[in-house]
Amino acid sequence: MDLRHLRYFVAVAEELNFTRAAERLHIAQPPLSRQIQQLEEGLGVQLFERNARPLKLTEAGRFFYAHAQQLLAQAAELESMTRRVGQIERKMSLGFVGSTLYGMLPKIIRRFRAEHPQIELSLVEMTTMDQIAALKQGTIDVGFGRIRHEDPNVRRVVLREERMIVALPVGHPLSLAKPVLALHDLLGETLIIFPKAPRPSYADQVLAAFHDRALQPGRIHEARELQIALGLVAAGEGISIVPSSVHGLKRDDISYRELDDPNLVSPIIMSMRRLDETEEISALLDMIYRLYEEEKLVFLPPSQD
Ligand code: BEZ
Numbered sequence: 001m002d003l004r005h006l007r008y009f010v011a012v013a014e015e016l017n018f019t020r021a022a023e024r025l026h027i028a029q030p031p032l033s034r035q036i037q038q039l040e041e042g043l044g045v046q047l048f049e050r051n052a053r054p055l056k057l058t059e060a061g062r063f064f065y066a067h068a069q070q071l072l073a074q075a076a077e078l079e080s081m082t083r084r085v086g087q088i089e090r091k092m093s094l095g096f097v098g099s100t101l102y103g104m105l106p107k108i109i110r111r112f113r114a115e116h117p118q119i120e121l122s123l124v125e126m127t128t129m130d131q132i133a134a135l136k137q138g139t140i141d142v143g144f145g146r147i148r149h150e151d152p153n154v155r156r157v158v159l160r161e162e163r164m165i166v167a168l169p170v171g172h173p174l175s176l177a178k179p180v181l182a183l184h185d186l187l188g189e190t191l192i193i194f195p196k197a198p199r200p201s202y203a204d205q206v207l208a209a210f211h212d213r214a215l216q217p218g219r220i221h222e223a224r225e226l227q228i229a230l231g232l233v234a235a236g237e238g239i240s241i242v243p244s245s246v247h248g249l250k251r252d253d254i255s256y257r258e259l260d261d262p263n264l265v266s267p268i269i270m271s272m273r274r275l276d277e278t279e280e281i282s283a284l285l286d287m288i289y290r291l292y293e294e295e296k297l298v299f300l301p302p303s304q305d
Pocket of ligand 1: 100101103104105108144159160245268288
């Protein structure tokens with residue numbers, strides 16, 4: 001059995017008609033029928049109920065179809081990933097979620113360009129979930145996100161866990177009450193979360209922080225992205241829980257307050273194709289750890305999976 005057999009079988013299983021499947025595959029019908037027959041003989045099972053009109057998959061055929069689809073998708077990913085890893089020109093494309101721009105990302109990019117001027121670096125804003133798909137399609141080489149997403153083809157390194165802080169409208173009673181707040185001080189407030197979509201996202205990390213402590217946040221307002229959430233906070237629409245690096249974004253209409261619980265954190269996760277051991281990627285990772293040391297930003301022993 002080879003990949004061609006799988007492609008032919010999937011076409012017939014989807015069209016449930018040999019003539020249409022042959023047209024889709026741009027081959028004649030007799031060789032297609034022979035290949036399917038060979039496949040069934042090799043497996044020793046019938047994949048189609050031959051006498052059924054229209055054509056029907058057998059139970060074994062349905063099982064084989066689900067797995068054949070997965071194998072073909074994996075083969076396509078392997079092709080695009082290998083092409084990307086083997087590219088001759090030295091290029092690297094980074095996907096990042098917007099909130100990492102307030103952390104170390106700009107410094108990392110400047111330093112990397114200075115140390116590796118021969119590598120053409122490009123940056124694309126995208127959600128963590130889109131980063132996983134883009135890594136597998138070979139359109140990016142590294143992703144910086146916040147969601148712990150499992151994928152067998154993707155390696156994750158948790159670079160650090162960033163504390164969450166509260167953004168309040170300037171002059172808000174809570175900002176005047178005490179310098180450090182507890183989550184449960186925020187229950188009477190409208191909580192502005194972001195991004196609204198796609199989910200899961202940073203918004204779910206904030207909601208989980210409440211739910212894990214058996215707390216029910218007050219009214220929820222979903223904002224499209226961080227900048228909108230901050231604008232709404234400044235307008236007095238509510239409060240928002242943001243990664244602490246956002247503090248660097250000085251605004252005179254917003255006050256930031258720390259939260260008392262050290263477990264209220266959001267990770268910064270670097271994702272790359274598993275087994276992609278190109279020099280550029282190890283150089284980038286080394287440089288990030290060097291920068292953390294320089295900035296005394298070592299929060300975590302490196303953890304990988
Ligand atoms: C950081 O803030 O630690 C960071 C942000 C983006 C990429 C890598 C690290």
